[in-house]
Amino acid sequence: MRPFEVELRRAALRLVRPFRTSRGAETDKHVLLLQWRTEGPHGPVSGWAECGADPEPTYYPEYIDTVTRALVDVLVPMAREVAAADGPFLPRLRTALDDVPGMPLAKAALESAALDAELRAAGMPLSTYLGGHRDRIPVGVSVGIADSIDDLLDWVGGYLEDGYHRVKLKVRPGWDVEPVRAVREAFGDALPLQVDANQAYRTSDIPHLLTFERFGLLLIEQPFPADDLLAHARLAADLRTPVCLDESITxxxxxxxxxxxxxxxxxxxKPARVGGYLTARSIHDLAAAHGIPCFCGGMLETGVGRAMNLALAGLPNFTLPGDISATSRYFAQDITQSFELVDSCLVPPTGPGSGADVDLDAVEEVTSTRITC
Incomplete structure (x- = not known):
């Protein structure tokens, strides 16, 4: 393996609209970017990745500060030791990462940056490496909790005009039945509609959740805490509407x-949550073998993560519209090329690696701190 260095950049991008879930609200996307720099056969190569961690441990136990320390103190030095040994680098890196307990967000970011660099050097698209085959990825839109029903209906109507054909509503106790009913009444039973609770309910809420049956939803996503698989199994047994797991799949x-x-x-x-795109592919394959459909979730990614998610979503068992959404859904100005709707789909980039064209000037504008290791 050729020598490399990793630069970590902490950055923030303003969201076009605050995004509120049962776990809290975001007005800016705070992100830790990784740049993996090395020499390729034809000159310098940079691989890019973004970490799924937030500034605080409100959604995942890992957060940007802990991920930074894990990368600087443990994972990057470990990767350097792996690189110094003989043999193919990426398989040995993955084995080494698997031997480290925990830290899936940090491990996913490091593996993704290394994978992007290796594929760019080889001239191979990430979608080809993962086994994807689609040149169009059907996507939906995830709609945060609004201040009022009127605001929610305005948002949903705008997204439908933009070309989204599947809508996911964030819900929580006290904001669930009424907004779902209002959207159904306003936009009709034919609208593909699902809800996402982000773990907001408890087992005692099962009778209430059963009342959602009347709305003809595509899915009810992650109603209970991540570690309560038995509650999800109980609900799934009683509910005709499919139950979808998100945070439980780690x-x-x-x-x-x-x-x-x-x-x-x-x-x-969500590739970041499970430790990277290679593990995400394994989960996809397992689900396919059991007839469980998948979709690729989103975490308000910049174009760096969006491009990688589109490559993953080209795999055959991603049969449900993803939560990737267009760049303009989240950012007025991104740090890569924009990804916009074409007939309710996004088009994966075809260049080597992730295909994300990183604008270094734009990255500089949003960077607050950087560390080279």
């Missing part, structure tokens, strides 16, 4: 357990 093992317990009818795969 690894290949957790996906296998959820499927074995019949706790899920669909899986939202």
């Amino acid at each position: 690894s290949l093992g957790s996906a296998a357990a959820a499927i074995a317990l019949r706790a899920t009818d669909a899986i939202n795969i």
